[in-house]
Amino acid sequence: MKIRIVLVDDHEVVRQGLRMLLENEVDLDIVGEADSASDAIMQTAQLRPDVVLMDIGLPDMTGIEATREVKRISPETSVIALTIFEDEEYFFKMLDAGANGYVPKRAAPEELITAIHVAYQGDVYLYPSMAKILVKDFLGGGGQKRDKNYLNGLTSREQEVLVLLAEGESNAEIGGTLSISPKTVARHRENIMAKLNLHSRTELVKYAIRKGIIEP
Secondary structure, three states, X not given: OOEEEEEEOOOHHHHHHHHHHHOOOOOEEEEEEEOOHHHHHHHHHHXXXXXXXXXXXXXXXXXXXXXXXXXXXXXXXXXXXXXXXXXXXXXXXXXXXXXXEEEEOOOOHHHHHHHHHHHHOOOOEEOHHHHHHHHHHHHHOOOOOOOOOOOOOOOHHHHHHHHHHHOOOOHHHHHHXXXXXXXXXXXXXXXXXXXXXXOOHHHHHHHHHHOOOOOO
């Protein structure tokens, strides 16, 4: 099954370049292109793509606002920021909006292709320079006392899934480790997020580092 992708960028030459690059991958299928946020939202509603490659600097609204709306309309669609911006402000706003990845336009093609596959699996891909920003931010809150009751309310199985999720394992890998199906892992993941009031894989990792569940 091919990964269905919508390209969002207000520059046609950028979209053409991306299409030429991604069409060489046998498991990727470009199903739509958009030159504005409103068009991206409309195509998401119509096409329900697996992945949206989202520029941040769009003419009608920001890619941040568009990402939030895309995730509202189609929660199962993964969004990857593909942008020239590499500063903390845009980075954290995109993650807060629900993005599954953040890749600078200067990145090597292999980085983008990897990001698409990672996001398609429901995980988060961060370009190395952006990952450093995230870890730095996590550690900035590391002075808090560890709450001994941070796992209260989680079943023993959910606690196991929490640790493996925080360590970066996919649903399929966790299922193999715990001898359960990926769908069961997904249900545990939803329960964990609800109980801990977390909204993304990124927030889960941040939580795990601050609570000492994993080391950064």
